[in-house]
Amino acid sequence: MRTGVPGLPTPHPLIEQLxxxxxxxxxxxxxxxALDDVLAPVLLTIDNLPAHLDPRSAPEDFLAWLAQWVAVEPHEDSPVERRRETVRGAVARHARRGTAGGLADAVRLETGTEPEITESGGTAWSTASHTALPGRARPWVTVRVGERPGRTIDRVRLEELIDAEVPAHVGYTLEIVPPAGGTGGGAQ
Incomplete structure (x- = not known):
């Protein structure tokens, strides 16, 4: 929460305006x-408003408020730099939401690894009638994520993310691949 800074000098003393x-x-x-002491924090905040509105430099407690403005909910236990990146790229990710690229961006941001995403759908065009449609009848996405040595992936948290990112009518399978030669979160 924003608090006062004891002894903060004012950049524009009122006595000099008279x-x-x-x-x-x-x-x-x-x-x-006395009025300068009261107004100094207000003037400081106004002078630094652009820094407060930029997720790269916003104070940590203000970052949660910015996240609400762009409709994202970064996990509070995530490192602050990941939360900043989540807020910073939210608008661009919203534009890609519901696509394989948007899902890949969200999973990459959450896990730090490049996911492999396979979709059931497809598009095609043909000049002949009765051409078979590509893909499968039931929309489905398979997300395969590899764990890195020493860093396990939280399956529940990743499933919550995928639930939020894929369209409601699309089912999904999440596969977490353990690191080569090690044990990890297991595959499903």
Whole structure:
């Protein structure tokens, strides 16, 4: 949460905004100094507003608020840099949502590894009638993710992500491949 900074100087002292005739009045100087103490954090926030609105430099507590603005929910236990990247690329990912590329981006961001995605659908065109349609009748996506040595993938968290990313009518299979020569999250 934003808090005051004790002793924060104001960049624009109010006493300097007055005509010279008032500069020698002690009461006015003390009164305006108290107002400067109150206004300094406000002016600092306004001066730094662009930095607050940029996910790369926003304070951590403000980052959660920015995430709400772009309709993403980064996990609170994720490293701060991953949360920043989630917020920063949210609008572009929303444009690709529901596509294999959008799903790959989301899984890559969550796991740090390149997923292999296989879809059941396809498109084709033909000048002949009664041409067979590509793909399968039931829409399905298979997501295969390889674990890296020393870093396991949280299956439940990844399933929640895939549930949110694939269209509601599309089923999916998640396969987590353990690292070569090691044990890991297992495949399904």
């Amino acid at each position: 005509p010279a005739v008032y500069l020698e009045q002690d009461f006015l100087r003390r009164f305006l100094s």
